[in-house]
Amino acid sequence: MTSPRREPGKPIGRVEAPGPDVPVYVISVAAELTGLHPQTLRAYDRMGLVRPGRTGGGGRRYSWRDIEMLREVAELTSTGIGLEGVKRILDLENQVTALRMRVAELEGELNATQLALQKTLTDSRNQNLPALRPTGHAVTIWRRGHL
Numbered sequence: 001m002t003s004p005r006r007e008p009g010k011p012i013g014r015v016e017a018p019g020p021d022v023p024v025y026v027i028s029v030a031a032e033l034t035g036l037h038p039q040t041l042r043a044y045d046r047m048g049l050v051r052p053g054r055t056g057g058g059g060r061r062y063s064w065r066d067i068e069m070l071r072e073v074a075e076l077t078s079t080g081i082g083l084e085g086v087k088r089i090l091d092l093e094n095q096v097t098a099l100r101m102r103v104a105e106l107e108g109e110l111n112a113t114q115l116a117l118q119k120t121l122t123d124s125r126n127q128n129l130p131a132l133r134p135t136g137h138a139v140t141i142w143r144r145g146h147l
Helices: 027-035 038-047 064-078 085-121
Strands: 059-062 127-134 137-142
Touching: 027 064, 038 059, 038 064, 038 085, 038 137, 059 064, 064 085, 064 137
Parallel strands: none
Antiparallel strands: 127 137
């Protein structure tokens, strides 16, 4: 009988489970959770497909995120993709994630800038009117009634 699956970071009774990035699983547990042989996990570590934490004595400790990554590697290799292809796929997925985060950050900055510009344009007390030059990215400040 298998025990129900729990999510990392969720309380177990009165004790809170470790977060998804805390390396707590020894290699034998990681192997059991992923269905992979411990020697395969060592090979994936050497290839850089997963980077488990290390104990003071050099033993590997896997986080829940590492376990999920290993499951993804196993799923991709089971479809016939070679390990170099898997590594490239994972690298590209990480790049896409980083780029999406950067786009969201830039969109937030753009929205804040647009709101500030709108406030400046509608604020009747402000005597400075920004005007964008059509050929560049510079902003020219015009002052009313001043020479």
